[in-house]
Amino acid sequence: MNIGIFTDSYYPEISGLVTSIDILQSQLKERGHNVYIFTTSNPGIRGKRRGVFRLPSMPFLFLKSRRVGLFYTPRAVKCVKRLNLDIIHTQTEFSLGIFGKIMAKKLGIPVVHTYHTLYKDYVHYISKDKFKRLSNDLVKILSRNFCNGCDAVIAPTQKVYDLLMDYGVKKSISVIPTGIRLCKFNSGGHPEVNAEELKQSLSIGSNDPVILFVGRLAKEKRVDIIIRQMPYVLQSLPDAKLLIVGDGALRKTLESLAVQLNVNKSVIFAGEQAWDKIHIYYKLGGVFVSASVTETQGLTIIEAMASGIPVAAIRDRNIEDLIKDRWNGRIFDSERELGEAVVETLSDKTISQMYVKNANDTLYEYSSLKFSMKVEEVYTKLLREKILT
Incomplete structure (x- = not known):
């Protein structure tokens, strides 16, 4: 198959999200498919990646670290047509996702969509907690309309499935x-980096118990409640x-x-x-902690488990x-239970x-x-149905 990911x-x-796309692309290529990525331009890019096409973009108005595509030129349309795509897989409900749906209709091919983000938990970036109900209603309408305009939808978890049904x-x-x-995280040692040297560079003693968090430092990740439990842990x-x-x-x-x-001397x-180096940091952890309730799946939890770290x-x-x-692993319901779970796991x-x-x-399964x-x-099911119709 010739597959376009937008x-x-x-x-x-x-x-x-980026990890998911990267893994899907590489695995599909290993299975003999041709996979092409259509995404936004980025000023931080040096050089080109084969099979990756970047369209003009600008920073997202409400979240400067994210980018959205601008208008699509006839050149971009010709580029997509030239690849003779069999199926398009969109990974966003915004600019490139809309472009992907437009091109699927032009080409008469199926479009699959993966719903990655629980936008209801991110509306504070736009509304600043004002007009929250209106923002949530808008998220619901836009999500429903986008997904219903596709031929099939993928949800990473039952939680997302239930939300989309709602x-x-x-x-x-x-x-x-x-x-x-899995092999990247669960292999024994990593000869390219000495764990003890890495610990030393981070001011972590050889026998110091390490509580690990990996992810963006944003409001929805709730890293603050992990830090608030450090006096109890200590x-x-x-x-x-x-x-x-x-x-x-x-x-x-x-x-x-x-x-x-x-x-502060105990928080690094x-x-x-x-x-390509993140797996090394997992090896330093004695327990991995996640306090976010906005994840569609929580890949860092799976990565930690694969790395041989107990998870709370x-x-x-x-x-x-x-x-x-x-x-x-451990599941906690409150901040104090977080601290207790960490202490128990590190002590026993x-x-x-x-x-x-x-x-x-x-x-x-993962x-x-x-x-x-x-x-x-x-993909195969959709293409078979297209042939039959």
């Missing part, structure tokens, strides 16, 4: 979790360190919070790290099938090792191979 977010941006989406929805390259584990890998608009606020709580901000995550529908409390190696072992038995095979099945 997305507003792509390399060098680092996010779960929005009134009538098209076929397949629940397909994004997979990860009472039991005075040498514990909270390692925060990632960057974002909230970094200075979080750094100030650590100072206010007098835990490592900044944003290159995707807030109760949320997106992890119902992934984490079973006190079997392959027997429990910690049990979580890791049982988590490993869960992971096949392999990149299974992910690509299920998406490929959606």
